[in-house]
Amino acid sequence: MNILVTGSKGQLGSEIRDAAMLDGGLRFFFCDLAELDITDRDAVVRMCERDGIDVIINCAAYTAVDRAEDDADTAMRVNRDGPGVLAECARERGALLLQVSTDYVFNGESSVPYRECDEVSPLGVYGQSKWEGEELVRRSGASYMIFRTSWLYSAHGNNFVKTMLRLGAERDELRVVFDQVGTPCYAADLARALMHVLERVEPGVNYAATYHFSNEGVCSWYDFAVMIMRLGGLGCRVVPIESSEFPAKVTRPHFSVLNKGKIKADWGVDVPHWMDGLERMMRAPLARGGASRGDA
Numbered sequence: 001m002n003i004l005v006t007g008s009k010g011q012l013g014s015e016i017r018d019a020a021m022l023d024g025g026l027r028f029f030f031c032d033l034a035e036l037d038i039t040d041r042d043a044v045v046r047m048c049e050r051d052g053i054d055v056i057i058n059c060a061a062y063t064a065v066d067r068a069e070d071d072a073d074t075a076m077r078v079n080r081d082g083p084g085v086l087a088e089c090a091r092e093r094g095a096l097l098l099q100v101s102t103d104y105v106f107n108g109e110s111s112v113p114y115r116e117c118d119e120v121s122p123l124g125v126y127g128q129s130k131w132e133g134e135e136l137v138r139r140s141g142a143s144y145m146i147f148r149t150s151w152l153y154s155a156h157g158n159n160f161v162k163t164m165l166r167l168g169a170e171r172d173e174l175r176v177v178f179d180q181v182g183t184p185c186y187a188a189d190l191a192r193a194l195m196h197v198l199e200r201v202e203p204g205v206n207y208a209a210t211y212h213f214s215n216e217g218v219c220s221w222y223d224f225a226v227m228i229m230r231l232g233g234l235g236c237r238v239v240p241i242e243s244s245e246f247p248a249k250v251t252r253p254h255f256s257v258l259n260k261g262k263i264k265a266d267w268g269v270d271v272p273h274w275m276d277g278l279e280r281m282m283r284a285p286l287a288r289g290g291a292s293r294g295d296a
């Protein structure tokens with residue numbers, strides 16, 4: 001099976017690359033923006049033909065949540081139009097598309113973990129663009145699976161954990177919101193789940209499914225920050241604040257925990273607890289800085 005990974009130098013793409021090294025059965029082709037812009041239809045078709053691609057894993061995205069409010073055109077182009085291009089190409093060649101999406105498609109008004117069939121109502125441009133990307137994939141006629149995840153972090157690239165480790169080493173005190181509740185997801189665990197599914201897909205089956213995947217458990221960004229400081233051995237005090245006290249362009253959902261029952265039932269995917277994921281990430285050589293393309 002020949003697998004194209006787009007946006008391969010981001011957090012998830014990098015973790016898939018690491019996971020792929022341990023898996024001999026699948027043949028991967030990794031491309032980031034410099035090699036393949038997912039919005040460039042001709043380039044996507046050419047590359048898929050050249051490499052005989054059977055599966056596309058789309059890790060390319062515009063992930064700057066606040067910046068997207070002022071740069072909606074780019075966010076929409078990458079997060080909506082890009083998956084549309086990939087889905088069309090997948091349909092034409094009978095390939096399978098794995099699209100990655102977000103908990104930010106929900107408005108956070110629920111008090112129980114979101115299921116795949118729950119109504120979406122994004123609060124900002126980023127969430128809206130990801131939802132519209134999902135819809136283009138669903139309507140394309142391609143064989144697809146959409147994986148919504150949340151609060152992704154990795155030793156590769158930039159994310160909340162690395163920001164907390166950096167700021168925690170510089171400051172005595174950090175103020176972090178306690179009224180946004182969700183579940184962090186170690187990108188290595190999502191990468192492993194995607195590999196697990198890929199190893200079990202059956203040729204010729206037309207998949208059309210949406211799944212939720214993050215780590216197990218529930219916490220606020222405040223709880224997450226406290227645990228990061230503790231595991232990082234940092235003395236920085238973390239002060240809980242309300243979202244209104246942390247200036248941001250866009251409102252984040254107050255509750256965006258995902259229910260992962262469906263992916264566990266359909267594929268037998270193993271889901272580690274978020275604290276377990278965080279412990280493993282902190283042991284990775286790049287966790288506290290070091291050279292990673294995403295850190296530039």
Ligand SMILES: NC(=O)C1=CN([C@@H]2O[C@H](COP(=O)(O)OP(=O)(O)OC[C@H]3O[C@@H](n4cnc5c(N)ncnc54)[C@H](OP(=O)(O)O)[C@@H]3O)[C@@H](O)[C@H]2O)C=CC1
Binds near residue numbers: 082100102150
């Ligand atoms: N980060 C998070 O907290 C969460 C992410 N997700 C979703 O998970 C997926 C993976 O996210 P993550 O790994 O964090 O993303 P990153 O932002 O780490 O990586 C995205 C990659 O896509 C590249 N890219 C941007 N535009 C294009 C384009 N037009 N064509 C090809 N590549 C492009 C980026 O390049 P460059 O850096 O040069 O722009 C970057 O290398 C995304 O779909 C995201 O929406 C879901 C929930 C949480």
Ligand SMILES: Cc1cn([C@H]2C[C@H](O)[C@@H](COP(=O)(O)OP(=O)(O)O[C@H]3O[C@@H](C)C(=O)[C@@H](O)[C@H]3O)O2)c(=O)[nH]c1=O
Binds near residue numbers: 221
């Ligand atoms: C740095 C910092 C952030 N915060 C808040 C801001 C925000 O509400 C929350 C998390 O900060 P971030 O900037 O990481 O948040 P954000 O960019 O909203 O993270 C999101 O990214 C996109 C791509 C997703 O798909 C989501 O699942 C989610 O991971 O913590 C503090 O309260 N104090 C701080 O010192």
